[in-house]
Amino acid sequence: MSATDPIAAFRIEGGELLDEVEQALLDMGHRLDDMDLVNAVFRGLHTLKGSGAMFGFDALAQFTHHCESAFDKVRKGVVPATSQLVAVILSAQDHMRALLDGRATGGEAAGDDILAALEAAIAEAAGAPPAAPAAKVAGQGWHVVFRLPADCMANGTNPLMLLDELRDLGPCRIVALTDRLPTLEELTPTHCHIGWDVTVETDEPASAVEDVFIFVMDDMELAITPLAVDAAEAPADPANTAPVAAPATAPAAPAAAAPPPPAPPAAAKAAEHVRVPAERLDELMDRVGELVIAQSRLSQIAHQDGGLALRSVSEEIERLAGELRDTMMVLRMMPVASLFGRFRRLVHDLARDTGKAIDLVTTGETTEVDKTVIERLFDPLVHIIRNSCDHGLEKAEDRVAAGKSATGTVHLSAHQAGGEVLITIRDDGRGIDRARVRAKAEANGLIQPDQLLADQELLQLIFAPGFSTAAQVTNLSGRGVGMDVVKRTIESLRGTIEVASIDGGGSTITLRIPLTLAIIDGLLVRVGSGDYVIPLSAVEECLELSGEEDLRSQGRSLITLRDRLVPFLRLRDVFATGTPADPHQKIVVVATGNDRVGLVVDQIIGNHQTVIKSMSPLHRHVGSFTGATILGDGSVALILDIAQLVALAQPREERLRAA
Amino acid sequence: MTASILTVDDSTSLRLAIRLALTGAGYDVTEAVDGVDGMTKANAGRYDMIVTDLNMPNMDGLTMIRELRKDARHAGTPIIFLTTESDADIKAQARAAGATGWLVKPFVPDQLIKIARKVLGK
């Protein structure tokens, strides 16, 4: 924070706050009832108002105050969020930014217009039926009634600590229940005879209350019911009234916590879906992954030592685990529409800021991709799109002069092919200036002046760290993000990034991301004393390397397999294991696209379904491996990077062919 | 008053890891190497909480917990046992023996501190 100019510091902070609020608003466009987003918007506006007042930005503080009050109504559930409301606040963003920067704002009138629109939006929203409450909306707190087992204190449980933990969640009203106290003669002083009735005001979900009782859960009586929301402020619309005000009062059976009220019958659409916190899906995914590992170990044992009965059950479990895995994959998939939607505003603003006319066209929004991939793709895509708008697309006059339409187009598309998702970002701008890329690469010492490069290699240079062809890194494209970070992010998703460009015609960037992030079918092999996994999808065939063929191909890099010359690699040499070769070497022929290579290994162990773990950053750039996996016995096997190994084998083949 | 915790485990590294975590959070920690040592130390001192592994030579954790609970001196002392994931059977046995709560191995220091705070208050 600048000690010398707090106002300048606040301007920066304020700008960042507005960015965050804007993002949340844009996301809300797709998820109007997401309370996390509503809270985020409210918090941002609230902070902006408070700090603004502190630093003398009175007009901003006043204006923001109205937006904050409007959103407070949404936050408290008085009024549902509507897209109209979101749109008004979005338009207010520009006004707030102007107030922040001290720019001309069109005077008070502009501000008043927006506030009027805000009021209209609120009035309209209040009349609209409220959305069915999401299952995780906690409301105002919980009513907790519990009785502990009599001997709990002797075993170290301290009910006072439990009450303290409840107090940590929020203000409590606690009433002791003495209805089960025995008479004095029958009383055992070390026993707990008192129950408690606690009303706790909190935003925390029921699970936070359950956590308090985690050690005693199995033996106690526990009833958790939601507190009633103040019914007075909810709009009276009898046909569609959501049961926000209807607590379920039936005390639950011991150790059962009553869930928040179910969606009303009127909201038929909501009843078909269940909202699940993302972490629960991730946990489930981890469990399924562990199940896969344990099941493969079971298969191993069953096949080695097991009788018929065991083998048959093991196969059944293998089938079930596979189906479970496939279902899990589907659960985590989300359409890319949510991702693509966020770019509309981006392109709209970029067009405005660069003074160019730009259209964003999207296709394949319904293509589904794993949830984590969607989140990780956002930044790289923003950067690529910004690049297109900033450097790729020309100004309208230049385009017309070149015989193109005045409006430039950025085309964002997604589709599934094979086991991958392909996302392309295509613009019809001027294309990548190859001469400039070359010059910059030479200037940075990335390549030698006379070095011959294939076209794709030249274009891939734009991903080298520290590289940037922009004469100055503009405010739009720069953010410390560079194309090298984009490439790293895609690679961390085990994907690849390709570039194509036509001079004067535009550029296309293609991202290929594997669909199955976490679990693959692999072939387990041994080279030296280490085990390695080859993705089964790349394996064409496995053959034994005959002794004579082995001898004949010493010192060569091509081997004859079934009358075909195939490049091959002795993995023992590639990995420098230093161990003597096993007799009866095996060769696993793998392929990517049209290229194949035979990998010579000591032993083929068998098929293995495994959970892929990513490599540590310290090992990310070690060639030959795309990840690692944990085998049934807890040991680690590295997963081979087939594309890299194939590429490794190719040049030697080409050199030989040329010779 | 600083709370004092007795940690009972035959693994030196695990004891050290527990000690690091708890002393870092401001607790006093005493170590014992097995059930017998644990009983001796528990009877010789005053501890606000005991953390114990179950699998130990000379006297295992379950036996130690049962013996401790027979003594009125230790009534009310929270005893937390360490268990490996998915061993529901052991958990039930340990709780029947008189344990208060558990922590699943492997654990991060923060989890242990969270349990100490839960059981000892702030």
Add this chain to the structure above:
Amino acid sequence: MTAWTDDGELEVLTFGLGGETFALEAVLVREILDLMPETQVPGADRLAASVINFRGRIIPLADLRIAFGMTPQEDTTDSRIVVIELMLDDEPVLIGLKTDRVNEVATLLRDAAEAPPAIGMRWPRDHIRCLVRQGGDLIVLPDLPALFTTLIARGGEPTIH
């Protein structure tokens, strides 16, 4: 760069390596493990040539002896793996450090710290933050982020013979 407190203290974990005593900030320590099976990573830098399974995550196992030019030694019953979490390039990275023995958690005093001498040092100066005297020992405080950042920058290439 060392995070001494305002009172000029630093809580560290001291450990033995190649006959010398080293220390690292206690706050970095995630866990201390007994030795476990390692898996070699062909093509990786010698400093972190293998990986271990740490609670379901695959983390590098680093042998600091390499960074300090010490001769490799046999493992003993006192050998331990200290798992630390470092921020490298704004990313939290878990790393296992092999040690001959783990000593204790101690408090170092800044007043007892000296910069590594310009000459006469066995080890590369930029691998060390400072040396601290304590109880008759000279304790080495290595610069772990520097060590591992250079490792990442060096990268690794598969070799073909």
